[in-house]
Amino acid sequence: MHKVLRELDVDLGERSYPIIIGQGLLGSFDLTPWVAGNQVMIVTNETVAPLYLEKARACFPGKTVDVVTLPDGEKYKDWQTLNLIFDGLLENRHTRKTTIAALGGGVVGDMAGFAAACYQRGVPFIQIPTTLLSQVDSSVGGKTGINHPLGKNMVGAFHQPQAVLIDTDSLATLPPREVSAGLAEVIKYGLIREEPFLGWLEQHIDELVRLEPAALGEAIYRSCLCKAEVVALDEKEGGLRAILNLGHTFGHAIETYAGYGNWLHGEAVGTGMLMAADLSVREGNITPADRDRAAELIRRARLPELAPEGMTEDDFMSLMAVDKKNVDGKLRLVLMKALGYAYVTDEAAPGNIQATLNAFIR
Ligand SMILES: NC(=O)c1ccc[n+]([C@@H]2O[C@H](COP(=O)([O-])OP(=O)(O)OC[C@H]3O[C@@H](n4cnc5c(N)ncnc54)[C@H](O)[C@@H]3O)[C@@H](O)[C@H]2O)c1
Numbered sequence: 052m053h054k055v056l057r058e059l060d061v062d063l064g065e066r067s068y069p070i071i072i073g074q075g076l077l078g079s080f081d082l083t084p085w086v087a088g089n090q091v092m093i094v095t096n097e098t099v100a101p102l103y104l105e106k107a108r109a110c111f112p113g114k115t116v117d118v119v120t121l122p123d124g125e126k127y128k129d130w131q132t133l134n135l136i137f138d139g140l141l142e143n144r145h146t147r148k149t150t151i152a153a154l155g156g157g158v159v160g161d162m163a164g165f166a167a168a169c170y171q172r173g174v175p176f177i178q179i180p181t182t183l184l185s186q187v188d189s190s191v192g193g194k195t196g197i198n199h200p201l202g203k204n205m206v207g208a209f210h211q212p213q214a215v216l217i218d219t220d221s222l223a224t225l226p227p228r229e230v231s232a233g234l235a236e237v238i239k240y241g242l243i244r245e246e247p248f249l250g251w252l253e254q255h256i257d258e259l260v261r262l263e264p265a266a267l268g269e270a271i272y273r274s275c276l277c278k279a280e281v282v283a284l285d286e287k288e289g290g291l292r293a294i295l296n297l298g299h300t301f302g303h304a305i306e307t308y309a310g311y312g313n314w315l316h317g318e319a320v321g322t323g324m325l326m327a328a329d330l331s332v333r334e335g336n337i338t339p340a341d342r343d344r345a346a347e348l349i350r351r352a353r354l355p356e357l358a359p360e361g362m363t364e365d366d367f368m369s370l371m372a373v374d375k376k377n378v379d380g381k382l383r384l385v386l387m388k389a390l391g392y393a394y395v396t397d398e399a400a401p402g403n404i405q406a407t408l409n410a411f412i413r
């Protein structure tokens with residue numbers, strides 16, 4: 052039998068939805084209350100399908116369930132692979148009443164969500180995230196999309212799910228490197244808005260690296276709570292929501308430079324947050340001791356601490372120039388005023404940016 056540990060809502064008026072966190076949910080939790088019609092299309096990938104597809108099917112009793120299985124990897128988060136979802140929907144005659152269910156990590160979630168935003172001008176979808184990163188971040192908030200060779204997540208839509216089902220048991224099969232990648236986004240919440248959570252993480256980060264269930268449940272709940280609050284306040288990133296991008300301006304540049312896949316998203320964000328902390332010191336906002344506190348957590352989460360081999364200051368500057376936060380050609384960065392308090396600025400001194408880049412390139 053399953054156990055629901057925590058439940059919270061993303062409060063978006065009539066588009067509000069629940070995040071259900073528990074153990075043993077895959078295989079027995081009934082998701083049909085969030086399915087309007089009779090058809091469900093599960094979108095998953097070749098790694099996750101053998102592990103969890105049959106259990107996910109069981110969450111839709113009485114519905115006609117079809118499946119699209121995508122190739123696995125960030126490098127497939129593109130137009131060609133997205134089209135496989137539309138092929139599957141059309142070949143199986145899915146109508147406007149279908150519900151798409153994303154079963155997998157953030158790549159599957161972002162693509163299935165984008166397909167749901169586009170198919171027949173928009174159909175509902177459900178998130179069933181199976182990586183730590185997707186459970187604490189990508190399944191919540193409705194950002195969906197794909198990459199472009201020239202920039203990360205450059206094509207997409209805001210499309211909120213009907214529900215998010217988080218079965219923490221699925222993390223038992225996750226490779227350690229993916230656990231670390233997820234921890235980067237967990238640490239992010241402490242750095243941007245939750246100083247007490249940062250203190251909690253300092254106490255429990257080793258348990259999280261070891262995937263200890265009690266610590267994991269708490270970290271996932273507190274992360275989802277933080278993200279849900281920010282999204283409810285600013286769904287489409289008119290302002291506040293951009294703080295969820297801490298470390299991502301540098302991180303997305305790293306991912307694009309590395310060709311999507313050699314560096315995991317969470318790894319790039321981990322290094323990117325160190326760079327943002329370093330720049331926050333140079334801007335006179337946080338102390339070197341604050342920066343070192345952040346760096347110690349990143350190190351204990353076993354994340355990389357320097358930019359990829361060979362990546363230059365010019366590589367960073369040209370890749371960051373296409374960041375979606377930029378306005379009127381000005382680079383906008385998320386920095387910290389204090390630990391637990393992030394802000395967005397286009398006024399960082401060019402000399403400080405240059406010094407930070409040079410401190411992290413090899
Ligand atoms: N939409 C958002 O708000 C948002 C937020 C953060 C990240 N993202 C996006 O999410 C993506 C990263 O997501 P990710 O870190 O989950 O990567 P991922 O989706 O590539 O999954 C990581 C790896 O783990 C495998 N996997 C998934 N679940 C597993 C399980 N339970 N056991 C074993 N293996 C499993 C996957 O097949 C893959 O190989 C990036 O594309 C990033 O841009 C989006």
Ligand SMILES: O=C(O)C(=O)C[C@@H](O)[C@H](O)[C@H](O)COP(=O)(O)O
Nearest residue numbers: 188192194203204292295296299375
């Ligand atoms: O939900 C958000 O908002 C985020 O920024 C969360 C990020 O962790 C995530 O990587 C997101 O996909 C980045 O979005 P982008 O708009 O910078 O592409």
Ligand SMILES: [Zn+2]
Nearest residue numbers: 236299316320
């Ligand atoms: Zn991210």
